[in-house]
Amino acid sequence: MDKDEAKRKIKQILMKNKENPVQQVVDFLQSNFEVYSWVGIYMVKDNYLHLGAWRGDQATEHTKIPIGKGICGAAAKTGKTEIVSDVHADNRYLSCFISTRSEIVVPIKRNSKTIGEIDIDSDTKNAFTKEDDLFLKEIADMLSEHIHNQ
Ligand code: SME
Numbered sequence: 001m002d003k004d005e006a007k008r009k010i011k012q013i014l015m016k017n018k019e020n021p022v023q024q025v026v027d028f029l030q031s032n033f034e035v036y037s038w039v040g041i042y043m044v045k046d047n048y049l050h051l052g053a054w055r056g057d058q059a060t061e062h063t064k065i066p067i068g069k070g071i072c073g074a075a076a077k078t079g080k081t082e083i084v085s086d087v088h089a090d091n092r093y094l095s096c097f098i099s100t101r102s103e104i105v106v107p108i109k110r111n112s113k114t115i116g117e118i119d120i121d122s123d124t125k126n127a128f129t130k131e132d133d134l135f136l137k138e139i140a141d142m143l144s145e146h147i148h149n150q
Contacts, residue, residue, distance in 0.1 A: 001032040003135045010139055014146045022143065023053040029120070029139070030055040035127040036120050038097065041108075041143070042072060043116040049076055056121070060096040070094035072119055075105035079114045081133045085126040097121060104128040106136040110144050118143075 006028070013024045022041060030039040038056030042049035042065065049072055051063040062070070068077045071092055075082040082105045087093045093103070100121040108116040118136050122128065 003131070006032060007135070007138055007142075010142060014142055020053070021146065023055075025139065025143065026053040026055050035122045035124045037099065037123045038121040040119045041116060042076075042119060044076060044114060049073065049117065052116075056097075058097055062094050062096055065094065071103055072105050072117060075107055075117055076114050079107050079109065079112075081106045081137070083128045083133065085128070087121075099123045101125040102127045104132055104136065106133060106140050108140040108144050108147075110148060115144065115147070 010025050010028060013028060014021050018024060026039050026041060030036050038054070040054035040060070041052045043052055044067070047067050049065040049067065051060065054060070065072050067073050071082050071084055071090065071094070074092055084090045084093065084103045087100055087103055100123060102122045102125055104120050106118045107114045108118065118140055
């Protein structure tokens with residue numbers, strides 16, 4: 001799907017006040033982008049990332065990750081996107097699924113503070129580009145606004 005169209009649809013999901021819109025956004029991303037094999041939202045609390053909404057073939061054992069640990073923890077610590085083109089070549093990587101080849105983690109921020117993140121695993125090597133980063137940053141901003149208004 002075209003990313004501009006996806007942004008419009010996600011905005012609608014969050015505006016329409018449906019049941020559990022964050023889960024619906026996760027479902028939307030996972031089902032409309034072929035290389036987004038597993039999509040999850042982690043939220044920061046007490047120096048840990050806690051897994052909230054997710055969608056993919058399998059559950060992960062990493063439902064609570066210390067800030068600073070793994071790719072997820074690194075992005076939360078620096079507040080910057082992590083794009084790992086080959087997870088097996090990155091020794092920070094915390095393995096969740098045997099099929100995963102690449103990963104992107106985009107922080108969700110509120111007033112420059114990282115409050116959570118979007119984590120996407122792909123079964124395709126080198127699946128993520130700067131375009132995914134920019135797209136997911138916009139989604140992260142929408143989620144931040146939504147969470148704040150809850
Ligand atoms: N691979 C992540 C852990 C979370 S799973 O991908 C769902 C990491 O290295 O932090």
